[in-house]
Amino acid sequence: xxxxxxxxxxxxxxxxxxxxxxxxxxxxxxxxxxxxxxxxxxxxxxxxxxxxxxxxxxxxxxxxxxxxxxxxxxxxxxxxxxxxxxxxxxxxxxxxxxxxxxxxxxxxxxxxxxxxxxxxxxxxxxxxxxxxxxxxxxxxxxxxxxxxxxxxxxxxxxxxxxxxxxxxxxxxxxxxxxxxxxxxxxxxxxxxxxxxxxxxxxxxxxxxxxxxxxxxx
Ligand SMILES: Nc1ncnc2c1ncn2[C@@H]1O[C@H](COP(=O)(O)OP(=O)(O)OP(=O)(O)O)[C@@H](O)[C@H]1O
Numbered sequence: 001x002x003x004x005x006x007x008x009x010x011x012x013x014x015x016x017x018x019x020x021x022x023x024x025x026x027x028x029x030x031x032x033x034x035x036x037x038x039x040x041x042x043x044x045x046x047x048x049x050x051x052x053x054x055x056x057x058x059x060x061x062x063x064x065x066x067x068x069x070x071x072x073x074x075x076x077x078x079x080x081x082x083x084x085x086x087x088x089x090x091x092x093x094x095x096x097x098x099x100x101x102x103x104x105x106x107x108x109x110x111x112x113x114x115x116x117x118x119x120x121x122x123x124x125x126x127x128x129x130x131x132x133x134x135x136x137x138x139x140x141x142x143x144x145x146x147x148x149x150x151x152x153x154x155x156x157x158x159x160x161x162x163x164x165x166x167x168x169x170x171x172x173x174x175x176x177x178x179x180x181x182x183x184x185x186x187x188x189x190x191x192x193x194x195x196x197x198x199x200x201x202x203x204x205x206x207x208x209x210x211x212x213x214x215x216x217x
Contacts, residue, residue, distance in 0.1 A: 016042050016077055018063065018089065018158050018190065023072035025058045032058055033213060035072070042157060043188040045181065047195060047205040050213035056194045059213060060160040063192060064091035090151035094163040096143040100135045106146055107131035114153035124149050124179055141172030158190040166197070177204055
């Protein structure tokens with residue numbers, strides 16, 4: 001099946017919405033956050049910030065279906081996605097190596113989630129000659145491009161970008177975010193950027209789309 005991120009991805013409508021409704025997170029007996037609610041639209045970049053340990057990654061993982069919330073629910077187009085097999089959100093790690101099999105070549109890695117669109121690979125700057133390399137044979141910025149390409153193979157509606165450029169130099173950081181902003185615009189993808197970096201946040205998201213998790217506690 002053709003990924004919705006083909007060259008013609010402008011077909012996607014704007015109506016889809018991801019919602020966290022009264023979501024809580026608990027580890028053991030410790031409440032990390034309680035009753036967090038967010039409404040997120042396609043074609044928009046959102047930022048989640050807040051002090052270290054307030055639960056940004058946990059919230060991102062809950063939105064992506066990697067953690068279950070202790071309370072509340074995640075909805076997509078007003079329907080609970082807790083029992084849906086295909087979760088409409090993909091999660092990008094700060095260190096892409098964390099989520100890659102070190103024994104797989106890049107070609108196998110990018111095809112893991114679904115078919116790869118050649119035009120999209122070109123747009124993301126993922127080069128054909130990387131296909132036979134292993135993850136440790138790419139730079140941090142190159143790995144992040146591969147990771148984005150792989151996540152799009154699953155045709156997600158939203159991406160959670162958890163500090164994805166925090167370990168990169170400013171040039172690589174700017175390039176990756178330029179690509180993600182272009183994807184947001186052209187493919188109407190929704191992005192939730194988790195970041196401590198105020199200057200990055202002000203460049204990628206409108207002030208109204210900036211959510212501080214500490215404000216909720
Ligand atoms: N699997 C886990 N088991 C127990 N506690 C956890 C687990 N994962 C995270 N925590 C704790 O939950 C709290 C929130 O962690 P989380 O990683 O979501 O915060 P964060 O805001 O993303 O932090 P940072 O900005 O430092 O990355 C922290 O105190 C952390 O130690």
